[in-house]
Amino acid sequence: MTSHFLEIQGLKKSYPGRGKDPEVTIFEHANFNIEKGEFVCVIGHSGCGKSTILNILAGLDEATEGVVIMNGREVSGPSLDRGVVFQNYSLLPWRTTLQNITFAVQARWPAWNKEQVIAHSQKYLELVGLKNAMNRKPSELSGGMRQRVSIARAFATQPQLLLMDEPFGALDALTRGVIQEELIKIWSESKQTVFMITHDVDEAILLSDRILLMSNGPKAQIAESVEVTIPRPRKRTDIIHHPDYYNIRNHLVDFLVNRSKDYAKEQTEVDPNRQPVTVNLLKKREIA
Amino acid sequence: MFNMLRLKSALLSVIMLVVLLGVWEWMNQIPTDTKPLTEYEMLMGGASQEARVPPPSEIIKLAYEELSNPFYDAGPNDKGIGIQLGYSIYRVLVGFFFAALIAIPVGFLIGMSPLMYNALNPYIQVLRPISPLAWMPLALFVIKDSEISAIFVIFICSIWPMLLNTAFGVANVRKDWINVAKTHELSAVKTALQVILPAAAPTILTGMRISIGIAWLVIVAAEMLVGGTGIGYYVWNEWNNLDLASVIFSILMIGVVGMLLDMILAFTARWIAYEE
Known part of the structure; x- marks a missing residue:
């Protein structure tokens, strides 16, 4: 068996029921791998445990069963090797934009001197186009700018794995589009491995190499792994003309609207080591 | 527009003050005796038997005299208002300082540890x-x-608001910020100093403001009991001297100093x- 950069094996999260109630299983049998440099998105309805999986990967939550292995080592607890971009930005409001980044850079490289820390932090602020706002407090920034700072903070620590929990969920559509393209730019330069949660089908197609589809909870499962066969570099305005775009999009929407609800019930006997079904719509199209 | 509002309210304040002082002055005129003075009254220096609250003019005159020489010391029972207030402020600050020294770390502890909170809560x-x-x-x-x-009494009364506010502030630091500290592998000490302390600081300072307010209330009563020096003692001493103008003057000074103490902490706050 080849070893992967990140292996998730038999992950399950459940909460004990109250009194005589049976325990509540949020998700189970979650098995998947992520390769180095891959951009993977997870899509699923609310309550299927997407955020819980991300928090387990971040080390902020604990799985009931199963293990997460990164670089051949089991993950336990939070680490600077796994950077997180939270949905609500989570900037420290009493620090300026620059200080929010130096905070992370200092934690990452404690031996660096002040000039090094500031120079490195400014470089990443520049990358997200916020060099002029470096002395402003987060409360003086718009939502989009705050999320840019948060992304800069995560990239500045150069984690091996970047976890993003619906990073654009709270932004308006126009801002979202701009930041998505910035994210693609930074990502293509750094070749970061990214695991991202989203609700937005188009966002997932634009950004990711692979999209994991989760069925509805309780007892949610990771059903399919859809490969995004549209070549990079991608642009928001161009990808909609690609012949695969609507195939992929329809497949995702069909899953979310029609199949995700009953998916878990249909799987009566599940092999606990089952990997999600790989779906490659390019191949399908050729066969058809 | 905003300045207009401020101007109007300032004007209204002045009008209210003038009206209040005017009524007070008018109601407390030196009584003019209709009857001729009795022999006893003559012997007592011609004073009227009727007691009255001194009018504002008298108090302003006294205030001017006292404030133009606040630090004179003419023996144990005759010290300037500045010296008396100084003693009180000194006691409040010392008691408050030691209370903060204990309340803030202990508040941190019970805010961070539900175990310690539950164990200490009944005592508190x-x-x-x-x-x-x-x-x-x-x-x-x-x-x-x-x-x-007296300092101990200040200590014990100012410890509680600081303790409880610190615990509350620390316990309610946003989970996201704690998660940021965790994902950046900050040590417990660094998390406390770089994340929890700045996050809880406004709540802690509110506790300190409440504490210094209470301490200033209590010091007056404590000094009335303990005697010797301080503004509380001064008020009581002037009451014993039946010098009501001094009593009213020192009441006003207590108010002014209390306001200043609060303003200093409000400024720090x-x-x-x-802003989030």
Whole structure:
């Protein structure tokens, strides 16, 4: 068996029921791998445990069963090797934009001197186009700018794995589009491995190499792994003309609207080591 | 527009002051005796028997005299208002300082640890409602020094708001910020200093403001009991001297100093406040 950069094996999260109630299983049998440099998105309805999986990967939550292995080592607890971009930005409001980044850079490289820390932090602020706002407090920034700072903070620590929990969920559509393209730019330069949660089908197609589809909870499962066969570099305005775009999009929407609800019930006997079904719509199209 | 509002309210304040002082002055005129003075009254220097609250003009005159020489010292029972207030402020600050020294770390501890919170909460709930002056006899007996006992009373009354506010502030730091500290592998000490302290600082400072307010209320009563020096003692002493103008003047001074103490902390609070 080849070893992967990140292996998730038999992950399950459940909460004990109250009194005589049976325990509540949020998700189970979650098995998947992520390769180095891959951009993977997870899509699923609310309550299927997407955020819980991300928090387990971040080390902020604990799985009931199963293990997460990164670089051949089991993950336990939070680490600077796994950077997180939270949905609500989570900037420290009493620090300026620059200080929010130096905070992370200092934690990452404690031996660096002040000039090094500031120079490195400014470089990443520049990358997200916020060099002029470096002395402003987060409360003086718009939502989009705050999320840019948060992304800069995560990239500045150069984690091996970047976890993003619906990073654009709270932004308006126009801002979202701009930041998505910035994210693609930074990502293509750094070749970061990214695991991202989203609700937005188009966002997932634009950004990711692979999209994991989760069925509805309780007892949610990771059903399919859809490969995004549209070549990079991608642009928001161009990808909609690609012949695969609507195939992929329809497949995702069909899953979310029609199949995700009953998916878990249909799987009566599940092999606990089952990997999600790989779906490659390019191949399908050729066969058809 | 905003300045217009400020101007109007300032004007209204002045009008209210003038009306209030005018009524007070008018109602407390020196009584003119209709009857001729009795022999007894003559012997007593012609004073009227009728007691009255001194009018504002008298108090303003006294205030001017006292404030133009606030630090004179003419023996134990005749010290300037500045010296008396100085003693009180000194006691409040010392008691408050030691209270902060204990309340903030302990508050941190019980805010961060539910175990310590549950263990210490019963004691806090019983000790907190005790009037600080009730501690005075015990303090005098154990400490055997009236000066330190007064400071102890200030200490005990200002510890509770700071303790509870610190605990509340620390316990309610946003989970996201704690997660940021965790994902950046900050040590417990660094998390406390770089994340929890700045996040909870506004709440802690609110506790400090409440504490210094209470301490200033209590010091007056404590000094009335303990005697010797201080603004509380001064008020009571002037009452014994039946010098009501001095009593009213010192009441006003207590108010002014209390306001200044609060303003200093309010200013600090603005400095450490943050907007989300």
